[in-house]
Amino acid sequence: MSQKTHEQVAAQCRVVAALALAISDIYADLARIHEAKEPLATELIESRGARSAELMEILGDILNGMDANAPDYWMAPVFERAHQLWGRS
Numbered sequence: 390m391s392q393k394t395h396e397q398v399a400a401q402c403r404v405v406a407a408l409a410l411a412i413s414d415i416y417a418d419l420a421r422i423h424e425a426k427e428p429l430a431t432e433l434i435e436s437r438g439a440r441s442a443e444l445m446e447i448l449g450d451i452l453n454g455m456d457a458n459a460p461d462y463w464m465a466p467v468f469e470r471a472h473q474l475w476g477r478s
Contacts, residue, residue, distance in 0.1 A: 412444075416441065416444075419437065419441075423437070438471075438474060438475055439475045441471075442471035442472075442474070442475040443475075445467070445468060445471060446477065449468070
């Protein structure tokens with residue numbers, strides 16, 4: 390492979406990392422909003438619940454495909470409850 394291809398792949402990896410951090414920041418903020426039970430959080434609870442459950446599945450699949458280990462000791466019950474509330478995506 391050429392040097393330019395390596396540079397492109399490195400740039401793509403940086404973009405993936407930046408996008409993942411942006412998602413992390415947004416969902417950390419949303420968690421705080423829902424923990425505080427802010428009025429807007431209540432209005433959007435169903436859509437945010439379904440969307441975050443879907444994203445958990447997608448990100449879990451991505452990590453599983455990378456043979457990455459997530460701290461599932463606390464995540465497993467969250468996945469189980471999400472499946473009960475919103476099904477599997």
